[in-house]
Amino acid sequence: MTDYTIRRARRDDVAAIVRMLADDQLGATRDDPGDLEPYLRAFDDIDADRNQFLMVVASGDEPVGTLQLTIIPGLARRGALRGQIEAVRIRADHRGSGLGADFVRWAIDESRRRGCALVQLTSDVTRTEAHRFYERLGFTPSHMGFKLKL
Amino acid sequence: MTDYTIRRARRDDVAAIVRMLADDQLGATRDDPGDLEPYLRAFDDIDADRNQFLMVVASGDEPVGTLQLTIIPGLARRGALRGQIEAVRIRADHRGSGLGADFVRWAIDESRRRGCALVQLTSDVTRTEAHRFYERLGFTPSHMGFKLKL
Numbered sequence: 036m037t038d039y040t041i042r043r044a045r046r047d048d049v050a051a052i053v054r055m056l057a058d059d060q061l062g063a064t065r066d067d068p069g070d071l072e073p074y075l076r077a078f079d080d081i082d083a084d085r086n087q088f089l090m091v092v093a094s095g096d097e098p099v100g101t102l103q104l105t106i107i108p109g110l111a112r113r114g115a116l117r118g119q120i121e122a123v124r125i126r127a128d129h130r131g132s133g134l135g136a137d138f139v140r141w142a143i144d145e146s147r148r149r150g151c152a153l154v155q156l157t158s159d160v161t162r163t164e165a166h167r168f169y170e171r172l173g174f175t176p177s178h179m180g181f182k183l184k185l
Numbered sequence: 186m187t188d189y190t191i192r193r194a195r196r197d198d199v200a201a202i203v204r205m206l207a208d209d210q211l212g213a214t215r216d217d218p219g220d221l222e223p224y225l226r227a228f229d230d231i232d233a234d235r236n237q238f239l240m241v242v243a244s245g246d247e248p249v250g251t252l253q254l255t256i257i258p259g260l261a262r263r264g265a266l267r268g269q270i271e272a273v274r275i276r277a278d279h280r281g282s283g284l285g286a287d288f289v290r291w292a293i294d295e296s297r298r299r300g301c302a303l304v305q306l307t308s309d310v311t312r313t314e315a316h317r318f319y320e321r322l323g324f325t326p327s328h329m330g331f332k333l334k335l
Contacts, residue, residue, distance in 0.1 A: 049260070056261050061206065065262045077264030084258065086234065107255055111206050111272045112200070112215045114227030122261045147335045154335065157307060157328035169331045180308035180328025181319045185297045185304065 039134060041141050044089040044101065049078050051098040052091065055124040059157060068178040076082075088145070092138050100125040100134060104142045106149055118146025139172055189284060191291050194239040194251065199228050201248040202241065205274040211309060216232055217271075238295070242288050250275040250284060256294045268296025270306040289322055 044052060053074050056065040081087045086106040091098035102123040108116055118140050125135045146154045157180035158165045166176060194202060203224050207216040231237045236256040241248035252273040258266055270292050275285045296304045307330035308315045318324060 052260055055247065065326055067263065073264035074260050075264075077258055077260050080258040081260070082318040084236065086236075087258065089260070100213065103259055104295055107269075107271070108227055109253055109272060110202055110224050110227050110231070110239070113217065114223035114225075119257075121257070122259060143335070152335055153333065154333045155307070157305070157330045159328055160326075166329055166331075172333070174331035174333045176310075176329045177332050178330025179316055179326045180307045180330040181305065181316075181324035182327050183293065183304045183322070183324045185293070185302055 038091045038094060039099075039137075040096075041090060041138065042093060044078070044091045046075065046078055046082075046100070048091050048098045049074050052089075052101045052124075055098075055101055056122065058127065059124065061161075089133040090138075090142070092134060094129065096119055099129040100138050102138060102142060104145060106146070106151065112152055114150035116146075116150050118142065118149070118154040120154065123156075135168065136172060139169075143172070188244060189249075189287075190243045190246075191240060191288065192243060194228070194241045194248070196225065196228055196232075197249045198241050199224050201241055202239075202251045202274075205248070205251055205276055206272065208277065209274065211311075240288075241287050242284060242290070244279065249279040252288060252292060254295060256296070256301065262302055265302035268292065268294075268299070268301040268304040270304065273306075285318065286322060289319075293322070 050068060050071055053066060053068040053071065057063060057068050081089045088104040090104065092100035103121045105119045106116055107119055120139065125141065143154050152165050158169065200221055203216060203218040207218050231239045235304065238254040240252055240254065242250035253271045255269045256266055256300060257269055270289065273289065293304050308319065
């Protein structure tokens, strides 16, 4: 990862992040980089929350990957913190070089530094390649993930 | 639910909540009500976080069920908030009366009131009864849930 930098996302990265969310088999119908207003509002919420880490991996200064790490306090497992990873994307032209694995490993290490006992994430059942990717990184597919749209 | 009240957990509910977490096929090896100190520290963290709602359902004033609702801001889905439900437990002697369904419906309604576009949760693959319970409440088992212990 000689020319990649992992850093917190800035407000002026939001357009690039939304393009990555929309350029995806499942995100294409859900996200629209044409109107950034709701995304910028959400960015401000995320940025103000000390348990949220919206990250980018940048080539030079340009975001080519993104993920969000959330630190969740809870009572279970003797009051353990857990790290939760969401919205992992690597831009198509930067895939296949191990960048995604390095980025997720960063999130695992950051969770450990913050005292988490566990890292968790969910992946759509149709993303079988992603499942193999997470298993190679040491994750166990121990849970079913349920969603309910409101 | 005539004699049940859903309310935020208080510090003096922590012992009762931990007993419910430990009285469980999977939690029994992970939680220990004998030493409350780490749980009380975690309670203070949860209680200070405006996106965390540690709830109990009480019979009279005695907690007989618990869940934690976390509101997570994100960029995906046009900057949608999501509600995440964790650590749902109903004390054995209060099961089978629909209390759990009412409690989870409360969490769904609260997520809606707070502007969430989605409610999500994971359930251990071995808890097949719980899976049917969530499907009856309208949840879709659309994801695999991955965990990595640190």
